[in-house]
Amino acid sequence: xxxxxAKRLVAMLLIMLVVSFILFSLFEADKMAVAGKVxxxxxxxxxxxxxxSQNGYNEPFFTRYTQWIGGALHGNxxxxxxxxxxVSELLTDRLKNTGILALVFFLIMIPLSLTLGVLAGMKExxxxxxxxxxxxxxxxxxxxxxxxxxxxxxxVYTWHLLPGTSSMTGGFSWKEMILPVxxxxxxxxxxxxxxxRASMAEVMTSQYIRTAVLKGLPYKRVIMRHALRNAxxxxxxxxxxxxxxxxxxxxxxxxxxxxxxxxxxLVDAAxxxxxxxxxxxxxxxxxxxVFSQFISDIGYTxxxxxxxxx
Amino acid sequence: MTDSVKFxxxxxxxxxxxxxxxxxxxxxxxxxxxxxxxxxIILFWVVMAILAPFLPLYDPNAIMAPFQKIGAHAPDGGTxxxxxxxxxxxxxxxxxxxxxxxxxxxxxxTFVAYVVGMMMGVLAGYxxxxxxxxxxxxxxxxxxxxxxxLCIIIVATLGASGWTVxxxxxxxxxxxxxxxxRGLVLDLKTRDYIFAAQTRGETPWYIMLVELLPNARGPxxxxxxxxxxYTVVAIATLGFLGLGLPPPDPDWGLMLKEAVPxxxxxxxxxxxxxxxxxxxxLGFNLLADGxxxxxxxx
Numbered sequence: 001x002x003x004x005x006a007k008r009l010v011a012m013l014l015i016m017l018v019v020s021f022i023l024f025s026l027f028e029a030d031k032m033a034v035a036g037k038v039x040x041x042x043x044x045x046x047x048x049x050x051x052x053s054q055n056g057y058n059e060p061f062f063t064r065y066t067q068w069i070g071g072a073l074h075g076n077x078x079x080x081x082x083x084x085x086x087v088s089e090l091l092t093d094r095l096k097n098t099g100i101l102a103l104v105f106f107l108i109m110i111p112l113s114l115t116l117g118v119l120a121g122m123k124e125x126x127x128x129x130x131x132x133x134x135x136x137x138x139x140x141x142x143x144x145x146x147x148x149x150x151x152x153x154x155x156v157y158t159w160h161l162l163p164g165t166s167s168m169t170g171g172f173s174w175k176e177m178i179l180p181v182x183x184x185x186x187x188x189x190x191x192x193x194x195x196x197r198a199s200m201a202e203v204m205t206s207q208y209i210r211t212a213v214l215k216g217l218p219y220k221r222v223i224m225r226h227a228l229r230n231a232x233x234x235x236x237x238x239x240x241x242x243x244x245x246x247x248x249x250x251x252x253x254x255x256x257x258x259x260x261x262x263x264x265x266l267v268d269a270a271x272x273x274x275x276x277x278x279x280x281x282x283x284x285x286x287x288x289x290v291f292s293q294f295i296s297d298i299g300y301t302x303x304x305x306x307x308x309x310x
Numbered sequence: 311m312t313d314s315v316k317f318x319x320x321x322x323x324x325x326x327x328x329x330x331x332x333x334x335x336x337x338x339x340x341x342x343x344x345x346x347x348x349x350x351i352i353l354f355w356v357v358m359a360i361l362a363p364f365l366p367l368y369d370p371n372a373i374m375a376p377f378q379k380i381g382a383h384a385p386d387g388g389t390x391x392x393x394x395x396x397x398x399x400x401x402x403x404x405x406x407x408x409x410x411x412x413x414x415x416x417x418x419x420t421f422v423a424y425v426v427g428m429m430m431g432v433l434a435g436y437x438x439x440x441x442x443x444x445x446x447x448x449x450x451x452x453x454x455x456x457x458x459x460l461c462i463i464i465v466a467t468l469g470a471s472g473w474t475v476x477x478x479x480x481x482x483x484x485x486x487x488x489x490x491x492r493g494l495v496l497d498l499k500t501r502d503y504i505f506a507a508q509t510r511g512e513t514p515w516y517i518m519l520v521e522l523l524p525n526a527r528g529p530x531x532x533x534x535x536x537x538x539x540y541t542v543v544a545i546a547t548l549g550f551l552g553l554g555l556p557p558p559d560p561d562w563g564l565m566l567k568e569a570v571p572x573x574x575x576x577x578x579x580x581x582x583x584x585x586x587x588x589x590x591x592l593g594f595n596l597l598a599d600g601x602x603x604x605x606x607x608x
Contacts, residue, residue: 015454022451026467141595142588143543145550145563149570149584157574248458255551256570266459267551270466278466285459293454 005298012290019286020072024065027275031057037273038081077280082272087280090265095284097168098250098261104177105184105246110239113189117196118231122223124201133197136190144249148183148256155179166257180257184249191245192238199234203227233303240296244289338604345600351593355586359410368400370407370560377576395565395579396572404560405586411555412562412590415472416541419479423541424534427484431491432518432526436499442492449485457482458547465553472555475548479541490533494526501525532601539594546587562587 028034034057035048043051052058056067071077077087120132139147156164156179166176203209204227212222251263258264262281269277339345368374368388375382376398378390384400392402434445452460461478468474498504499522507517548554549563557564562583569580 011450015451018451019454023463026463137595137599138592141539141592143547143591145547145566146584146588149566149573149580152570153573153577153581157577244456247456251458251462252547252550266462267553270462271552273466278463282455282459282463285456286454289456290454 001301004301008294008297012294015290016283016287020069020283021065023279023282024068027279028064028068029061034275037275072280072283077283078276080269080274080277082269082274082277087276090277091262091280091284094260094262094265097259098254098263100172101177101180101184101250101254101259101261102243102246104181105188106239108181109185109189109192109242112185113192114196114232114235116189117193117235118200118223118228120193121197121200121231122204122227124204129197132193136193138190139186140188140190142187144183144187144252145256147186148179148253151179151183152256164257166259168260176257176259180253180259183253183256184246187249188242188246192235192242195238196231196235200227200231203231206230233300236303237296237300240292240299243292247285247288339600342600342603344596345603348593348596348598348600351589352597355409355590355593356413358406359413362406362410365406367403367406370399370403371558372399374398374400377579380578392582393576393578395569396576401579401582404565405562405583408560408562408565408583409586409590411559412542412545415475415555416538416545419476419545420483420534420538420541422476423480423483423537424487424530426480427487428491428523428530430484430488432495432522434488435492435495436514436518436522445488446492449488452481452485455482457544458551461544461548462551462553465548470548470553470556475545475554478548479544482544483537483541487530487533487537490529491523491526494529495522498522498525528605532598532605535594535601536598539591539598542587542594543591 031052032048035051036043039047039051057064059067075088077091079085080087080090083090116132116136120129123129152164155162162179163173163176164179166180168176209222209227212226213219217226247263250261251267253259254261254263255267262284265277266281266285268274269281339349368384368390375385375390375394376396378384378394378398380391380393382390382393384390390400390402392400392405395401395404430445430449434442455463460482461475464478464481465474468477504517504521507521512521545554546561546563546566549561550567552564552567554563555561565583566580566587569576569583573580
């Protein structure tokens, strides 16, 4: 177990290192271009040269790379070109907002999809199973921004119930959270529901469930005590891996509703060419993705002792 | 004795022609109503895309009367069947030309991703050892990026254009294709016909490309269909984020981005592209579901 964890940890660090190297070479290998970005398109070559030498850009490539990595490890990603504040300040603020959105999303999505999945998987082929399965396929096949368009059309433009943007300019408001969370839940619950359903359906065909039913236990007790425990192993990993999936979804939803979160920051930076912000955001995103993979691997082995990676 | 001898000039039973086999697959499709619906939706958009230059449509970029309602009369005596957008461009024309654009780029991008992914997968699976380690490590790096974020980095570095979208989709999809192909090849390479080819002294490249890849096609076709759907979503999403195919040519994602803020007084400008996009993606998902159902059965 510890060997496995250590191995995965090393692989994770290696991937992070390679990703950081790719990012650095993509955005900062050409130092003249960096100076051009920082000083603006109308800066002269002399100005750029001065800026480069002042900021230590004339060192060899690998020295610069190690300096950049050192800074990144301490949370120092430089200053944003667009907002003129340290990237770390900007990022912690935005990550907090995204964290709130993701937390509310998980608090609603997990109970909902697990319940639906268990209800559908309890009796394969029943009408409840069919309705839930078809519905989850339909909602998952429609991209977030299309769902968001229809929801905005109905709740904002037609019925005037909810605000159309969630920029939270007047402080935190639950009303502005409803639409972004609803879009994310509608898009994402189908996958976890289907996984739970498949896992539950498999458990229901097993010998010990048959034994429990045959010895006359009430159906409710069979489900709650015997089936659920084993059926929820597979969804656990799926839910943790959702984090990776969620990051992409968050980007779209945050842009759609102008929610001042991490994804909005990233797209904004990409459109502006704010290289330091892009680098920091991508490092955070890849870290979350790789780390959730790590957690899900470890969690899976802990929950299911029959699985042993060597 | 003599009747068991086979002469060289006696041809083996002739293989069915490609056309015949295609119709056989279609007949199989009929067994899955879900897949059939998906296929019909996709065919509808494909036909629209092909017919786009021949239909009596307005130029998709021509600026006429803005915010016309559905079925309004055009200044030149024609009709705006689906109204016009905020710049006064015909929405019907933009949706149909947009279908052509998204289908062409999605197919091309998926194809390129497949070529790269299959090469990586067959190399990793057949050679094994170091080649496998290296290719798998590279794939793992790209798989650790969330899809949209990888696309955003690539577009931010290369600038927005159709070719950038192709590169982005290739980087994001090829590692996944590589994993599937690698798994298939690991199974296939223990077959006798591979040993036969090795004994004949065929080169590794011949074995990989001629013996292995064609025999791995079954599951790949299902995956390709699903992936084509993902690519359509990816292109539309990038368009919506303002990072996709550059304006003014019609792109469904971009149409949505421009229409949503104005939805309060011109709802049709945002519902119509949204519905078009939803139907096409649903079509791909249903078709892939149907294909999977059929391939699992036999």
